[in-house]
Amino acid sequence: SRKPILIDGRGHLLGRLASVVAKQILSGRSVVVVRCEDLQLSGHFFRNKIKFLAYLRKRCNVNPARGPFHFRAPSRMLWKAIRGMVPHKTKRGQNALRHLKVYEGIPPPFDRQKRLVVPIALRQLCLRPDRKYCSVDRVAHEVGWKYRDVVNNLEAKRKIKARLSYLHKKKLKKITWKARVAVADSIKPQNEVLKQYGYLTSEFEKKYARPATSATSSKPGKRERQDLYLAAKAERKASRLEAKKLGKVVKRKSKAKAKAKPTGKSA
Structure with missing residues (x-):
């Protein structure tokens, strides 16, 4: 019944953000995470790529369609990390996961809503300045995600549209101020x-x-x-x-x- 929490994933560490989101959805809150492609991982790119390739080798020899399933999209990577922190095989865990939505980019209507950050999960506040890190979209692109360019193009169009909307709003505010004084x-x-x-x-x-x-x-x-x-x-x-x-x-x-x-x- 309460308004969902809208989190901007840009600049957050994937695991730390997943732990905070898992706690919130288990307590009954609805959470929406946007810009999952801008999530970050501690450790340099090559290390994280090797870890993911080792993860891809873990499959069922008899019939790989039985699982485990390896998601390549950044949003599904975050979703699976959150699922691992939730008792998803119980009714309580299944209901909690229904309260979670994850997206690449910022689709409407979330592009016109106020977005929040999680300070305890921000990379700039968690990692030392000399530590290596990499973005999730680069790892996902290297292991088979096909929509990196599509998401980047849509995000560029959204930013231009948001800039024009802000300038128009600023102009109206100036006119309103002059009218009130007059x-x-x-x-x-x-x-x-x-x-x-x-x-x-x-x-x-x-x-x-x-x-x-x-x-x-x-x-x-x-x-x-x-x-x-x-x-x-x-x-x-x-x-x-x-x-x-x-x-x-x-x-x-x-x-x-x-x-x-x-x-x-x-x-």
């Missing part, structure tokens, strides 16, 4: 009424905005926006305290009237 004087009476009840209004933008040096720098920078935010926060807090004090005064007056009013009938 109408601040005309809605001043309404803002004064709203301020009495502790609502945050756009009046603070006009009040605390610094004069622009040129037409291109009409929108304040990061430091200016932070100052505006802190000033608005302080103003909102002061108005709420004032409203709270006013409410206490009204309560005291009502209590005083109730005490002054005679409760019983005169003889």
Whole structure:
């Protein structure tokens, strides 16, 4: 019933990420891992390739179709690592694996959702700087994965599309800012009424905005926006305290009237 956890696999160590994901799906959370081709392995490339080739030799002599099955896709490599950390032959383990989804790249609708990282599984935080490492997509490509170029092309298109979307959003934000500052004087009476009840209004933008040096720098920078935010926060807090004090005064007056009013009938 809860929203699934969306993890960006780029820069994570495969085994450490698998251990964290296995714990989450066993506790009932739904997990989605994207960009599995950018997962990383400790040890240089040749060492990991030799290990995988030795793993490929382990099969059933009578009928290899019986298993074990050797997945070449990076997403399935991660899935099998997680399966090994879950009691997958029990109902509990099978239900846990149903809560897991793994993908190469970032397919829709996940390309428009916020992605998270797992700090205890990041390669830059786990390995020493002088240690060797390699990417999973290179190993997978060397042992038979056929879709490395396809995934790279789709990811390049997605990044271009995301960049254009971000620039459009940034442009709209700038226009909205200018419009709010332009109408601040005309809605001043309404803002004064709203301020009495502790609502945050756009009046603070006009009040605390610094004069622009040129037409291109009409929108304040990061430091200016932070100052505006802190000033608005302080103003909102002061108005709420004032409203709270006013409410206490009204309560005291009502209590005083109730005490002054005679409760019983005169003889």
